[in-house]
Structure formats: structure tokens, C-alpha cells
Amino acid sequence: xxxxxxxxxxxxxxxxxxxxxxxxxxxxxxxxxxxxxxxxxxxxxxxxxxxxxxxxxxxxxxxxxxxxxxxxxxxxxxxxxxxxxxxxxxxxxxxxxxxxxxxxxxxxxxxxxxxxxxxxxxxxxxxxxxxxxxxxxxxxxxxxxxxxxxxxxxxxxxxxxxxxxxxxxxxxxxxxxxxxxxxxxxxxxxxxxxxxxxxxxxxxxxxxxxxxxxxxxxxxxxxxxxxxxxxxxxxxxxxxxxxxxxxxxxxxxxxxxxxxxxxxxxxxxxxxxxxxxxxxxxxxxxxxxxxxxxxxxxxxxxxxxxxxxxxxxxxxxxxxxxxxxxxxxxxxxxxxxxxxxxxxxxxxxxxxxxxxxxxxxxxxxxxxxxxxxxxxxxxxxxxxxxxxxxxxxxxxxxxxxxxxxxxxxxxxxxxxxxxxxxxxxxxxxxxx
Amino acid sequence: xxxxxxxxxxxxxxxxxxxxxxxxxxxxxxxxxxxxxxxxxxxxxxxxxxxxxxxxxxxxxxxxxxxxxxxxxxxxxxxxx
Numbered sequence: 001x002x003x004x005x006x007x008x009x010x011x012x013x014x015x016x017x018x019x020x021x022x023x024x025x026x027x028x029x030x031x032x033x034x035x036x037x038x039x040x041x042x043x044x045x046x047x048x049x050x051x052x053x054x055x056x057x058x059x060x061x062x063x064x065x066x067x068x069x070x071x072x073x074x075x076x077x078x079x080x081x082x083x084x085x086x087x088x089x090x091x092x093x094x095x096x097x098x099x100x101x102x103x104x105x106x107x108x109x110x111x112x113x114x115x116x117x118x119x120x121x122x123x124x125x126x127x128x129x130x131x132x133x134x135x136x137x138x139x140x141x142x143x144x145x146x147x148x149x150x151x152x153x154x155x156x157x158x159x160x161x162x163x164x165x166x167x168x169x170x171x172x173x174x175x176x177x178x179x180x181x182x183x184x185x186x187x188x189x190x191x192x193x194x195x196x197x198x199x200x201x202x203x204x205x206x207x208x209x210x211x212x213x214x215x216x217x218x219x220x221x222x223x224x225x226x227x228x229x230x231x232x233x234x235x236x237x238x239x240x241x242x243x244x245x246x247x248x249x250x251x252x253x254x255x256x257x258x259x260x261x262x263x264x265x266x267x268x269x270x271x272x273x274x275x276x277x278x279x280x281x282x283x284x285x286x287x288x289x290x291x292x293x294x295x296x297x298x299x300x301x302x303x304x305x306x307x308x309x310x311x312x313x314x315x316x317x318x319x320x321x322x323x324x325x326x327x328x329x330x331x332x333x334x335x336x337x338x339x340x341x342x343x344x345x346x347x348x349x350x351x352x353x354x355x356x357x358x359x360x361x362x363x364x365x366x367x368x369x370x371x372x373x374x375x376x377x378x379x380x381x382x383x384x385x386x387x388x389x390x391x392x393x394x395x396x397x398x399x400x401x402x403x404x405x406x407x408x409x410x411x412x413x414x415x416x417x418x419x420x421x422x423x424x425x426x427x428x429x430x431x432x
Numbered sequence: 433x434x435x436x437x438x439x440x441x442x443x444x445x446x447x448x449x450x451x452x453x454x455x456x457x458x459x460x461x462x463x464x465x466x467x468x469x470x471x472x473x474x475x476x477x478x479x480x481x482x483x484x485x486x487x488x489x490x491x492x493x494x495x496x497x498x499x500x501x502x503x504x505x506x507x508x509x510x511x512x513x
Contacts, residue, residue, distance in 0.1 A: 137453040
């Protein structure tokens, strides 16, 4: 039987990436008792993921150090799966914890958008950030032939990192045309730091050809990946490889925000100047408020942390920095817009839902995401539609508008614990 | 850094760097984590706990996301498919 612990904090922060760590540290140094909860085995989120081969980030050392020196109670390997009335339920491998909180900060980060294409379910087809996460977590890639395909600056970062770990990156296929990249560079002229960063990443991955207007068509293989097909509009080329890393943008993890009823507009959580959502006392920082990267996440986390702890400080400088980084995001969105061909890669028998093995044709018969779920089981498996729901949004314009607990699949005993009568509602005086 | 530990995947010993996740051990051995509901071989996709493709049995506990669990010495990992 699981042990159930109950603990109480002024501020609970969900997600221990850059935004969550910055928020927790800011709230803690303002005098609040803070809990920081994260599903991953160690703090850092994806960008500062620890393991045998961590990527080098100057900021990571600073913030992880700040975190360890702070009084923040870190709960890694812990999934928040149910939230209501100032109480959240969190499950770890061997225990269940009920956290009572005054203020809540959502720093749930982002995941990769996966687009279905023939062969995308083959072993050794990874997300771009996914392969990087696995290598950081100890996967050796010396001598592995890797094709990197998709869009955005993440491809360069992954190429640079994998090259330095000894992988043979065969090519980087960027779906955006070179004209869009030139326009992006011009728009970034007032952010020389970002341009230098991009140039450094390109230098570190210089052995791999960087192909623009090139996109993935299919992955080929029987029991595992053997080759990939790449199109450049004129012809399709087949490249033999060991690993495929595909990255088509990041999408925010909105499940908890949606379950709490926070307003979401165009895929981002709406927040005020102090990062407060439409739900009083619930703040949001980092990628869920709009994909913006590490620097923006740290600033938003700090603003949210100070605000949640009730500390009145001059946030003018932070707000100015935030406005600056938001400009970068806008320019990036424009340059790396996904081309329409990417919505036509999947064939009728290509699987859309990987948990329940539902084909594109079987899902497409239905009029909406909800209808597809009810009639085909699409999105009803353990990932709860995190992969196919986002793909269906891109392919069919369907929206996943609601999110119901449990936010993560959990043990039956954990579910039983929240449904018993003496739980959350009664602890707060039994409000009706 | 160079410290290694040994786990077993479907009974076969696999050496991994200390601090590696179970997904790494599986990728270094069978390369397949599970069979899908229609019997297809599946392996990690997202690497960060989102896609649930990397589910394996760890020390008798089924449906564990191998990318979110660290290897411990003598862990018994069962990867179907």
C-alpha cells in the first residue's frame, strides 16, 4: 500500500526547468515556503537535463546552484496529476503526496510537435530534442549515422551536440526556404548575441550539410529504421542512416492549465504583467505562455516567483528583458512556419495514434477531436493524446479544448485516495 | 563519469554509464521497448516522458516509462516486442 503524506507550502511550483527553478528560487528568497515538483528524475527540465552527458550551459550551473542553496523542497520523479481547491495530488514511484498550497506556479514546459509520416513509428525514429535527451541521459552515439530533419534553431543545437558526442550527422534538413532564414537573420540584427549563438552552433556542426527547403517524406525499415527519404521539391533522395531525429517546433504542455480553467488563447496561457493567469493565485511562466526559450523562461519565472510570494519589487528591468525576448520569438515564428506539404506526408494507413494504433483514415472519418476519441479510441491511450492530439491539430485543425484529471496515468490506489470523502474538499472546510 | 553499472534486459547483462536511464539500457540491447496494441515494435520517441512509447517492466512493475527512470545496479528490465 502506498504511503500518503500531506504537506503544506506557501507556493507550489510545477515543473523544474529554467522557469520553474527561477520561480522557486525567487519565491523562496522572498521568504515563502516553496515546493518544486517535477516528473523528471532530476531538476533542469529538458534544456538543462542532467545525466552522464549533460550539454554545457553557463546558466544551468548558476541556477542549479541557486536552487540547491535555497530552502526549496525539491520533489523530483513526482507527477502532479490532480489539482483542486488549493490542494494537489502528486504521485512518485512509491508514494502519493497531497500538497496544500497558497499560490501555484505552472512551469510545465513544452514538448515536441510530432508529425506523422510513413514509418514514423519505427524504432530509432526520435524527436530531435528526444534524441538529445536520450544522449544526455547516457546513450552513446559515437559513429552513429544521424539524419536531422524538421525546422528551427533546435536542429542546429541538436546537430552541434550530437557531432560533439561523436555522431556522424549526415545532413540537417530545414524545411524553411533560405529566403525565410535570410529575413530572420535581418530581423535578428538587433540581437547580435542570438546571431553569434547560431553561428557557433553551425560551426560546431560544420561537417553536416545544412539543406534548406528540404523535408522528410518517409522513414524506411522493417523492424527498425534503415533509411529516410528527403524531398527538396524537385526530387526525393533516400539516405541510409541509424537514427532519425525530427523536430517540428515545440508545443507547450497545457494539460494542468486547462484542467484548472486558465484561459488559453492561440495555444498559450493568458497571463497578466505579473504572470498571473485568469485563475486568481495561479501563475504561469515559461513555454506555456508562448514558446520563447530559456532566457525568456527564466525572466518569467522570476516575475512569477516574486509575485506569488507577495514581494513588491521593481520588475521594470525584468519586464523590459521579457519584452525584448518576446520579439525574438515573433521573428522565429514567422521564419520557421511549417510548409503545407508537411500536412500531406501521412498516408491513409499511416498511424496517427501510436498508443491505440489508429490510422489516419480511421481518425479522419470523424468531425472533431472529441468524436474521433469517442468512436475510434484515438488519443485514449496512455499518452492521453499528447502526441496525436497535437498532430491532429496541425493536420485537421482540431482543438483539444479540455483536460480532465488524472493529468497523467497513475496507479489505481492513487485515484482511490483522491476520491475518498476526507480528501481535498473537506480539508478546506467542506465548501459546497 | 566513466563509472558503469550493470542491469539486465530480458535476462542479458547490459553495462551503462552511471546515471543512465533505463531507456538507454534498452536501446543498447534489444532496441525495442514494447509491442504496440497491433504488435508493432516500438522504442523511445520523445525521450522526456511524454509519448509513453518506451514503456517496459522494471523490477516487476509494468508500464514504467524507461526514459524517466534511472538505472540501478542489478535492475531487472523486461522489454517486450
